[in-house]
Amino acid sequence: MTALGFLYPGYSAEDDYPRIEQLLGSDIRLAVVHTDIGEDAHRVDALLEMGSADRLAAGVEEIRLAGAEALVWACTSASFVFGWEGAHEQVRALARTAGIPASSTSFAFAHAVRELGVRRVAIGATYPEDVAALFAAFLKAAGVEVVATRGSGIITAAEVGTWGRAEVTALARTADHPEAEAILLPDTALHTAAYVRDLESDLGKPVLTANQVTVWEALRLAARRVNAPALGTLFTKEPLVQAHG
Structure with a gap:
C-alpha cells in the first residue's frame, strides 16, 4: 500500500481524488486534507495568501498521520503566482515541514509536459486573463513553449466547481x-477526472488536467508508476526521462 498526501484548497472538485483512486485500480491510497483558503478569488493578492506557508503548514500533521510517502499542494494558481523561484521555496518549505518529498500542481504540469516529450502547449484556464498569463510565464520558465493562452474570467473556485462535461x-x-x-x-x-480520455479522443492530442497531473506527480515522487488508460496518455506512457525537482 502506498499512501499519497494532498493539500487541497477548500472544497470544489475534491471528489476527483476518490474517482482517480478508483481508476488507478492499484494499492494506492489518496489522502486529501483541505486547507483554509481565506478569500475564494482568482486574484493575485488572494492567491498569495491562499498559498502562504502558515495556511499550508496547518494541514501537514494530518498528512503525516495518514502515513503519506509524498505530498503535493493540490493547487495551481496559488503556486505559480509566487513565480518560478517562489514556487520552489513553497514546496521546499512543505517538504521540510512534512519530512517527505513535496511538490505542487504547477510543477506537476511542468514535469508532466516533459514526461510526454512535448514542447509546445496551449492553455485553457478558468482564471482571468492576467492570472492565466502568470501560468504561461511559469511554464516558459520551465522551458515549455506556450503557443496560446485562454482565460475564462472566472473569479471563484466555487463557480469553477459547478462546471460539468459540457x-x-x-x-x-x-x-x-x-x-x-x-x-x-x-x-x-475543475472536475476533469471523468473526462480526460474523452477529451483526448475529441482533440486528438494529450490533455493534461490539474487533478490528473497532481496525482501523477505524487506517484512520481513516491517512485510508483500505474498504468491507468482512463486517466489519459500521461498514465499510459513509458517514462521518457527521469524528472526531478
Missing part, C-alpha cells in the same frame, strides 16, 4: 491551437 469540453476545444502538441487545463477546482 463546459470542460468547450474550454478544451476553445483552448486548442494547431501548433499545440498538448492541451493544459490548470485548475484543481
Whole structure:
C-alpha cells in the first residue's frame, strides 16, 4: 500500500481524488486534507495568501498521520503566482515541514509536459486573463513553449466547481491551437477526472488536467508508476526521462 498526501484548497472538485483512486485500480491510497483558503478569488493578492506557508503548514500533521510517502499542494494558481523561484521555496518549505518529498500542481504540469516529450502547449484556464498569463510565464520558465493562452474570467473556485462535461469540453476545444502538441487545463477546482480520455479522443492530442497531473506527480515522487488508460496518455506512457525537482 502506498499512501499519497494532498493539500487541497477548500472544497470544489475534491471528489476527483476518490474517482482517480478508483481508476488507478492499484494499492494506492489518496489522502486529501483541505486547507483554509481565506478569500475564494482568482486574484493575485488572494492567491498569495491562499498559498502562504502558515495556511499550508496547518494541514501537514494530518498528512503525516495518514502515513503519506509524498505530498503535493493540490493547487495551481496559488503556486505559480509566487513565480518560478517562489514556487520552489513553497514546496521546499512543505517538504521540510512534512519530512517527505513535496511538490505542487504547477510543477506537476511542468514535469508532466516533459514526461510526454512535448514542447509546445496551449492553455485553457478558468482564471482571468492576467492570472492565466502568470501560468504561461511559469511554464516558459520551465522551458515549455506556450503557443496560446485562454482565460475564462472566472473569479471563484466555487463557480469553477459547478462546471460539468459540457463546459470542460468547450474550454478544451476553445483552448486548442494547431501548433499545440498538448492541451493544459490548470485548475484543481475543475472536475476533469471523468473526462480526460474523452477529451483526448475529441482533440486528438494529450490533455493534461490539474487533478490528473497532481496525482501523477505524487506517484512520481513516491517512485510508483500505474498504468491507468482512463486517466489519459500521461498514465499510459513509458517514462521518457527521469524528472526531478
